Amino acid sequence: MIRHLPSMLTREERLKRSKEAALALLGAGRMREAVSSIMTDILDGPSSALPHEVHAFGICAAAAGDTNAVREYIEGFI
Numbered sequence: 001m002i003r004h005l006p007s008m009l010t011r012e013e014r015l016k017r018s019k020e021a022a023l024a025l026l027g028a029g030r031m032r033e034a035v036s037s038i039m040t041d042i043l044d045g046p047s048s049a050l051p052h053e054v055h056a057f058g059i060c061a062a063a064a065g066d067t068n069a070v071r072e073y074i075e076g077f078i
Contacts, residue, residue, distance in 0.1 A: 022074045031070050035062045038074050
């Protein structure tokens with residue numbers, strides 16, 4: 001699922017919406033989609049200067065089926 005958030009949002013608003021969407025997917029049991037959703041939004045964002053290794057945490061957590069770690073990954077973005 002590819003979503004494009006309106007560009008007129010502030011960084012904080014964009015991140016809040018991205019987290020909400022990812023957490024909704026996680027709540028529906030769609031762990032891998034949750035990680036993919038937030039990762040895509042972060043990488044497509046205006047300030048995507050994060051090292052790609054950060055996303056390895058979310059990918060590994062989803063692959064391991066660790067809901068708590070995926071939630072930490074999603075909620076950890078500031």
